[in-house]
Amino acid sequence: MRLIAACLFMLLQPVYSYAGQAGTVAPSFSLADLNGKTITLEQFRGKVVFLNFWALWCGPCREELPELDRLYRKYGKEGLEVIGICMETSEARVISFLRKVRVTFPILMDKNGDTAEAYRFSGLPSGFIIGRDGVIRHRHTGYGRELLPEYEKEIMELLKLP
Numbered sequence: 001m002r003l004i005a006a007c008l009f010m011l012l013q014p015v016y017s018y019a020g021q022a023g024t025v026a027p028s029f030s031l032a033d034l035n036g037k038t039i040t041l042e043q044f045r046g047k048v049v050f051l052n053f054w055a056l057w058c059g060p061c062r063e064e065l066p067e068l069d070r071l072y073r074k075y076g077k078e079g080l081e082v083i084g085i086c087m088e089t090s091e092a093r094v095i096s097f098l099r100k101v102r103v104t105f106p107i108l109m110d111k112n113g114d115t116a117e118a119y120r121f122s123g124l125p126s127g128f129i130i131g132r133d134g135v136i137r138h139r140h141t142g143y144g145r146e147l148l149p150e151y152e153k154e155i156m157e158l159l160k161l162p
Contacts, residue, residue: 020119022139026051026130027118031085031108034095039083039108041134047081048158049130050151053116055087056097060143061125067148069103071155078159079132085110087124127151131158 019027026049030040041049052068054061065084072082082105086094089111098107110116119128121141129138129151138154140147 022136026136029115033106033108044081046132047079050082051128053085053126058124064125064143065103072105129154
């Protein structure tokens with residue numbers, strides 16, 4: 001019985017060790033912000049990063065953005081960066097939305113979905129909390145106000161690490 005269990009574990013293990021999983025190095029990306037400036041993940045090495053994938057058609061995404069901005073303003077001076085990666089193709093629609101829902105963190109456009117594909121998530125919003133070392137430490141799918149204390153706790157713990 002143990003042998004069967006060990007074989008099953010070994011067969012199934014690779015399924016869980018793909019990019020985008022907690023404990024793996026965060027996949028690199030190079031995306032343009034809404035001003036056309038290219039931003040890379042490597043620019044934020046040494047900081048704690050909350051990488052947030054979102055879309056305009058996603059109601060919970062629209063609710064989450066102001067809360068992430070609040071965390072960014074609260075912990076930014078301690079080393080937190082929040083990066084929003086929008087899954088839309090129309091920059092004009094995103095800019096129009098952000099005139100109403102203002103955020104102070106960078107919003108990047110993933111028009112072809114390559115970055116989203118690299119992170120292999122299955123729902124929006126999807127958040128990845130990345131440590132100063134570039135390793136994904138926490139992964140979240142969906143949003144509800146009840147998750148905010150969990151986000152904050154995870155961020156604070158990572159900010160205490162060198």
